[in-house]
Amino acid sequence: MCPAENSAAAPADGPTDAPVSRDSGTTPAPAAGAPGWPLWEVFVRSNRGLSHVHAGSLHAPDATMALRNARDLYTRRNEGVSIWVVPSDAIAASDPDAKGSFFESPQGKDYRHATYYTKSEGVKHL
Amino acid sequence: MPELMGDDAGQAYFDAVIARDSRVEPTDWMPPEYRHALIRQMSQHAHSEIIGMQPEANWITRAPSLKRKAILMAKVQDEAGHGLYLYSATETLGITRDAMMAQLLAGKARYSSIFNYPAVTWADMGAIGWMVDGAAITNQVPLCRASYGPYARAMVRICKEESFHQRQGFEILLELSHGTPAQKAMAQDAVNRWYGPSLMMFGPPDADSPNSSQSMAWNIKRFGNDELRSRFVGMLVEQARVLELELPDPDVRLNPETGKWEHGPLDWAEFKDVLAGRGPCNAQRMERRRAAHDGGAWVREAAAAYAAKQAARAGKEAA
């Protein structure tokens, strides 16, 4: 039903949806509710031979139930053959401030890619 | 970028992300109004899924065939799942699900008004699937491109799963329409009752919808209420023909000049009434949710207590 983004938006981007543990300056500090079950991030392997991919999150009292809830919630349509659950607060993420510098180094290092080597173009099996 | 570099730099980075139609992610700096608007819209969306389970759950035990019973159970279950995806996505904005649930139960958060209408016949299962889910999908497909990443990703999953919801509703009406005269009358009656409310699901006309333009500027909403409503009416007209059912609106027409579908006047006074809590089922829907939430408190507490005991035991053994 969402032809525009079916493949592009497949959540292959890891646990970036984990809630901000540190209150960013603009968070309106919502009224806290009663402490409920902790939040877990769910990773699903869709088939043998493939990686586990972040599917979403859920609440569960412990790891045992988190796995079962993940099975019930995220594999109702044969999405998976294996599941990982990770407590959301156990995920360490790269610093959002560092988007510029942390990931700058690989930019411009074309020689890491096959396309850099143009003289061998047209040579078979290379 | 730099949430710690001060609001000006943050704002500039945010504006650039929006301008190139990229995605905002949870750890990015974002204007407080953007965060507020998302929390409001996404939690309202999640609440709608959860409250929206009720009119259909009302018919699971009476579904007239075992096949329909299975389909309806799977559909209502999907709605619980969709509520969960959306609550999770909203939690990335720094609000807990418990807090959102508390807002709902305190009457401080809204859900889609359509669910304050009663589902009184089996044909309502058809009309809800065809028209209410149809309107919801029309709304949701563009949300798969919403600027907030977690929201867009949740919508992709939801849209994939919902593709069967509208079709099963259409099929229910098709069976009724081609059934006995009494079944056909039941189908027509349901279409008559759900037509207006489903059109009003897109929200007030753009001129009366103050949040709409800001939401579009932020790439949360992609199209105006009237544009989506017009598209939806156009789809209904064609599909009603296949169903051999009438839309209860003599003014529906394709405007040859604009190329847009137009509809007759909608009862916005009723819309406001239902929104203000004076719909047929507002109190009933809230009561059911409260009963489930409060009635389940001892279960949630028990599981949390058990987890704490197990963790303490594991800690002791490790020590």
Add this chain to the structure above:
Amino acid sequence: MTTPQKHRNPTPFAQGDSAASATRITPGNALRPEDIALAAAEGTAHPAPEVAEYALRLGDDALVLAQRLGQWISRGPELEEDVALGNIGLDQLGHARSFLSYAGAAWGKTEDDLAYFRRESEFRSAHLFEQPNGDFAATMARQFIAASWQYPLYRELSSSSDPMLAAIAAKAVKEVDYHLDHSTQWLLRLAGGTDESRRRMAAGLDLMWPFVGELFEDDPLTAQLGDAAVVPSSLKAEFDRTTGAVLAEAGLAVPAHPMATGGGRRGRHSEHLGYLLAEMQVLAREFPGASW
């Protein structure tokens, strides 16, 4: 018996890990109630009359339980649990449809003829499944007993001499395995959680335990079926071991109530079934012969 229609899953290996996705969905590949109904309509599935009677029992158990679980949806103690109970209910409903479609083939009836147009005394469900949901602990007690019985039953039935019963059971046993795990997890948590949850879990077990006995009663039909069916009493020792181990871990005693007189297999039911059927059948009976 026809070969179930195959759904071919696309193989993602050729695409390497770039095919990894958490939203790739498929209908899967399993024996469906529709396949059995088709086989019945084509005349390729024809159970012996006593096999049909037996399938009716198992189908009615599952149908009544599915109806009970359907009552939970939108009322669960947490949204995740709404989804879980929905899955279990859908599994049971699937088993019911398979067994009833197969049973109906003996009498020229469909699953819906059997579900919606039989009288209460013509149902063959055991009393356990008819018990009202009560609170979440009572429901979990009922689920725990039901799954502790259905799991070994379907496991044994999957080598039935009747190929269709064997096929239905082979599909069902994997699903019921999870039901047993789910109810076991909850039994442990409720028993070991708070004082209130422990009290409620014990009360739920007390409420449901009297209906254990009926499940293991042999009768002339099960004796007559030989290798096609599972002799109910043969499952009792394993049931006692499974449930005993979980209750011991939970620190709860096996309820010592006397067993209730059953009779469900002969059409003698609890007071509850009539209401359940009235609700389930009301619409179908208002429009007899209608298509939905």
